[in-house]
Amino acid sequence: MESKRWHIELYLTEDGRTTRAEAVLRTSAGTELRHSGVARRNPDDRDVPEIGDELAVCRALTGLAQDLFEASLTDVEDNVHASPTFRS
Secondary structure, eight states: OOOOOOEEEEEEEEETTEEEEEEEEEOTTSOEEEEEEEEEOOTTSOOOHHHHHHHHHHHHHHHHHHHHHHHHHHHHHHHHSSOOTTOO
């Protein structure tokens, strides 16, 4: 059985009320996908940095998952010469 390892790295930066997350997926085949997410705190809300981290990371990972799904659809189309029936 072949074992593969994929890595996801998350980078977070905060600037005032804005938190940005960058999710980077690297596969054992050398593929790299990136997606970013942003969260902004309302000035009237309490300053709880972890909430901004969670939202920004969630948005980055959700976008990364969608990008990976789209890449897999393209790979199927390119290699099977037919459109996948599970396209969203």
